[in-house]
Amino acid sequence: MNPVNVGLLGLGTVGGGTLNVLVRNAEEISRRLGREIKVVAAAAREYDPEGLDGIDQVRVSNDAADVISDPDIHIVVELIGGYSPAREFVLEALANGKHVVTANKALIAMHGEELFAAAREAGVTLAYEAAVAGGIPILKAIREGLAGNRIEWVAGIINGTGNFILTEMRDKGRDFADVLKEAQELGYAEADPTFDVEGIDAAHKLAILASLSFGMPLHFEKTYTEGITKIEPRDVTYASELGYNIKHLGIARNTDEGVELRVHPTLVPKGRLIANVDGVMNAVLIKGDMVGPTLYYGAGAGSLPTASAVVADIIDVARSIDHIDTAVPCQGYQDGKIEDLPVLPIEEITTSFYLRMYARDIAGVMAEVSSLLAEAGISIEAMHQYESHTEDGCVPLVMLTHRVKEQVMNETIARIEALETIKGEVARIRMEHLD
């Protein structure tokens, strides 16, 4: 059979990795696929040929049109990232009848619906396994491996930078800013770390996971997003002493009232496997109604791991290239079967909470706080008063609550903060048992 011809947009970290995987494992891939996959052209504004295997066999230009318009290219692989011009390039490639593979989570989360429609229109497919959790074949697991299930919820560590920071804070008692600086030096975090530490990157990925899990449109804009910048080392320590690790989770849950879509720091019991996923690694825990919980773990970023997912997509597309109707639909569900489920505002969501406050007079405070919680119907699972005093003689008081609606917790925290005996703000971190 003739080779399947691939054109790359971008020769950076992931683009270069994709070329390397396709060249280094060409024989293995063709043993599996029964067909050669050949990178015939690439477009890159600038690139370093050093370390790019077989780059001399690739026609490289600085004009994306050279790839997108090449009639011999079957699959265009978009690896330039960002919204624009990635969106325009992908739309043009689809219009030209090319299948498209991309690793671009921001693009899919923001413009997915438009791009999927364009792919359907053109009778081609658009694959994006590498957009979520890097090398972990998580979209395939959801769309195919668990296709017999109604997915009840998904919870993932889907940003390696944030997980690295929280792991270092826990293991070494360091503070956020300090670890962030190191992450930037190590190349784990961007110079502008906002996307990672504020949870925007995770929210992009969560919107994609929810869409595929529940058969709903992409709702990045409705995703509640809270970063890890306010987590203090003492909270990490207190949580640990109580038997929990703090993880920056993306959580999507399909409930009778609507869909929860939220990214925030979360206390997870240490006994859960996902609580032990450390450093830059990613993991996604999925609850299917038939299979129960399953978990998928691996590298969430990096040149070759991300390229591994890109290449899996290329192989999938190549396998069904002559009968593209046999390919799994872009969103996992058939066109017309996507249902626009309501997304719950964060105030309507029910979780357990970790609360940490500073009390001026510990004896009286315990009674006052307890009675405010009781009035709101919030039961306390654990309460702990720490010996250590702050400079001004205040005592840290930590409690874990049972499940309560966010709105009720907001009102109750406001009442607690209004107490004369409480100093400053009450820190609150949501808690999930994931069972």
Added chain:
Amino acid sequence: MNPVNVGLLGLGTVGGGTLNVLVRNAEEISRRLGREIKVVAAAAREYDPEGLDGIDQVRVSNDAADVISDPDIHIVVELIGGYSPAREFVLEALANGKHVVTANKALIAMHGEELFAAAREAGVTLAYEAAVAGGIPILKAIREGLAGNRIEWVAGIINGTGNFILTEMRDKGRDFADVLKEAQELGYAEADPTFDVEGIDAAHKLAILASLSFGMPLHFEKTYTEGITKIEPRDVTYASELGYNIKHLGIARNTDEGVELRVHPTLVPKGRLIANVDGVMNAVLIKGDMVGPTLYYGAGAGSLPTASAVVADIIDVARSIDHIDTAVPCQGYQDGKIEDLPVLPIEEITTSFYLRMYARDIAGVMAEVSSLLAEAGISIEAMHQYESHTEDGCVPLVMLTHRVKEQVMNETIARIEALETIKGEVARIRMEHLD
């Protein structure tokens, strides 16, 4: 589109579960597939209609031929287990032009090559996701999700019964026979537990994992298989104190010298995620050359979890039913591209070891044992002498070695056992760092 018609062979735990998943999630499945999947017939010698959703819509007989020969049935699902008559039924179904889905690991491990050839001959496909690790979509991950990788090794907890027993032994200090009895009462272990506790079931699954990972034939008969029956509570305790959990692992590794295929109890550092997979749960850790390590976790058995995998296969087959050449080949590699790699005998395999022995006179023994190990070129990573004495005044001595060839370790252990100062046999458990 017309429904895809399914016939079930067997209405037991997995057969009943498959019917239940297909009926309960019929709408969800058809939203994904774009086509209805309908169970039209089932064959079972005896069955209990209680708890079988939609069984009144299914034509049930006690004759497999009624399913296998029905011209309206597209997919035959074999869920009776065992070698015979499962093999004959599957061969006949394939010959009749039916696609076949099975959860039968013993059948695939022993007769897979014959069945795959029959499927190719008939131009149909044979899918067996549920044969390994129950509900975890592990075969799909290897054959498709990691298709861009050369798989270097696989290590799995692929027998839930064994993992339950080892977990209880560790957490409660109980001995093997005691926990096995409870596992039998709980229904986790069969009346004859040989397949589970001697590692035969795990070896069936490992042979399948290795075949798909390395593109080699099924070599169950060449798999080194060692059970967990000789593990003593004290070994579990000592290992834990040294920072390791004992897991019954199936390990397949593709080396330059040949393929390692081995099932045995293994010390794994507690920091590894797979060391924390407890109870009846399964997990498979896979090292791809590009993606690095990835791990897949979930229920390895049970009615609905196993059925989840069966149904995923049915959906996959249904998706490509009109163009079956777009389906992934049965063994993940194209016909003619399977390579018969040599399998290494256990004596040729190199691992680290945990050794436990009883010393009559501790001062002298340390020197004698150390010098025997040194003479064999085996370096010691850790040595620990325990305070507790056995009834006859012997002292337990535990050591961890660096990597050494099994053959050398066998000879050295024989020399240690010959020492006057050592009482009885030296217990030996292999150790893997899985990094």
